[in-house]
Each structure stands twice: as structure tokens, then as C-alpha cells.
Amino acid sequence: MSEEAALKKQAEETPENEKLTLNRREFLNLAWLASMGFLVFEIAGVSIAFGYPRFKEGEFGGIIPIGSTDALPAPGSPPENRPKVKLWITNTEEGLIALYKVCPHLGCLFGWNDQEFKFICPCHGSQFEHNGDWIKGPAPRNLDRFVVRVVDSRTGEVLAETPDDGGPVELPDNPNAVVEVDTGAKISGAIHD
Ligand code: FES
CATH class of the missing domain: 1.20.5 (Single alpha-helices involved in coiled-coils or other helix-helix interfaces)
Incomplete structure (x- = not known):
């Protein structure tokens, strides 16, 4: 077969x-x-x-270019509102801070009050200093902030950066210094007593 x-x-x-x-x-x-x-x-x-990076440059969640140090609000003057990227850029006498514009109580968007020279949340009345420190109200901590970097626009060298505790960044005296905010690096505000 x-x-x-x-x-x-x-x-x-x-x-x-x-x-x-x-x-x-x-x-x-x-x-x-x-x-x-x-x-x-x-x-x-x-x-x-x-x-791949999750966010494009300029989008909230990524690196936000703020511009040259000359274009920043003068130290001690009212903060600059950057609504699209959820930031208040506040230049204190001690240095620059980028505040996250979401209230640490229940997440409302707080605003700046020029007359009282402080941030006030419309939802439950929490108030914060120009530098983001809590004044009063139900918010449990100071305002959250993002890492600010001051970079030499010619060399890319980082000239100054927000310290780990989220304190202000002293602006270097450098004509090529530009500022960027890393909205991927949020630092929680300190809890108050
Ligand atoms: S959400 Fe801001 S005080 Fe409650």
C-alpha cells in the first residue's frame, strides 16, 4: 500500500x-x-x-517657557496670571515662585485680589500671601508650586533652580537668563499648624 x-x-x-x-x-x-x-x-x-515625552513643551504637564528675566513682574509687584498653564508667576523680594492655581483645599481655582494684595479662593474663602503662604481658611497647606529653572539661553546651563522645599529662586544677574517652569514637577505646599 x-x-x-x-x-x-x-x-x-x-x-x-x-x-x-x-x-x-x-x-x-x-x-x-x-x-x-x-x-x-x-x-x-x-x-x-x-x-516619548508625555507632554509637548508649552503644554501643562511639560516645560513652560516663561521668557527672559527682564520681562518678569518686578519683585513685590502683583503676580502674573498664566491661565492656560494653570500658573501664577509671583516675583517676591526673595525670588521667583510658580504657584499652581488650584486651591489645596478642594481644588477650586483661586484668584488674585489687588486691593488686599493676596490670593483668595472663591469657594470657601481660603487666603494666601503673595508668596503662596496660607493666611486663613480651610485649606490645610500653603499653595502648591512648580519647579522654576533659570537657564542660560546660549549654553543651556541651569543657572538657578527651585530648591526641594519649593522656596523662591533668586534670579541671577545674567542678560541671557531665561525662565522656564516644569509643570511636571509639583511641590506640595507646607502644611500649616
Ligand atoms: S476650595 Fe479653596 S477654600 Fe475650599
Whole structure:
């Protein structure tokens, strides 16, 4: 008997339930391979996504260019509102601070009151100094702030940066100094007594 005829005979003699079992096993193997392939594809996709910055420059969550130090509000003058990137840029006598404009009580957007020279939250009345320190109201802490960097626009060298405690950044005397705020690096305001 030829090999082909032998195979055909074997196939004819195989009970139907065995053929079904084999087909099911093949199907399960294929399904397992497909799911593994999908998993590998997903992991590769996630790795690529993490390899790219999540925010473009200028978008909230990324680096916000503020401009040259000459264009900043004078020390001790009212803060500058940057509504699109949720910032108040406040230049105190001690240095520059970038305040996150979301109230640390329940998340309302607080505003600046020029007459009283302080920040006031319209929701429950929390008040904060020009530098973000809590004055009164239900907010449990000072205003949150972001890391400010002063960079030499020619060399890219970082000339000054917000310290870990979120304190003001002293502006260097450098005609090429430009300011940027890293809205991906938020520092929580200190909790008051
Ligand atoms: S949300 Fe600002 S005081 Fe309550």
C-alpha cells in the first residue's frame, strides 16, 4: 500500500470524537499563540509610549517657557496670571515662585485680589500671601508650586533652580537668563499648624 493510501485509510479509521479532540487542541494552541502575540504587541506599544515625552513643551504637564528675566513682574509687584498653564508667576523680594492655581483645599481655582494684595479662593474663602503662604481658611497647606529653572539661553546651563522645599529662586544677574517652569514637577505646599 502506498504511503498516501495508508494515511487515507488511517484517517478513515480514526473515530470522529478523536478528530474533534485534535481540532479543539489545535484551536486552543492557536488561540494561545494569538493571545501571546497580542500581549507582546501591547508590551512593545507601552514601551514605545513611555519612550516619548508625555507632554509637548508649552503644554501643562511639560516645560513652560516663561521668557527672559527682564520681562518678569518686578519683585513685590502683583503676580502674573498664566491661565492656560494653570500658573501664577509671583516675583517676591526673595525670588521667583510658580504657584499652581488650584486651591489645596478642594481644588477650586483661586484668584488674585489687588486691593488686599493676596490670593483668595472663591469657594470657601481660603487666603494666601503673595508668596503662596496660607493666611486663613480651610485649606490645610500653603499653595502648591512648580519647579522654576533659570537657564542660560546660549549654553543651556541651569543657572538657578527651585530648591526641594519649593522656596523662591533668586534670579541671577545674567542678560541671557531665561525662565522656564516644569509643570511636571509639583511641590506640595507646607502644611500649616
Ligand atoms: S476650595 Fe479653596 S477654600 Fe475650599
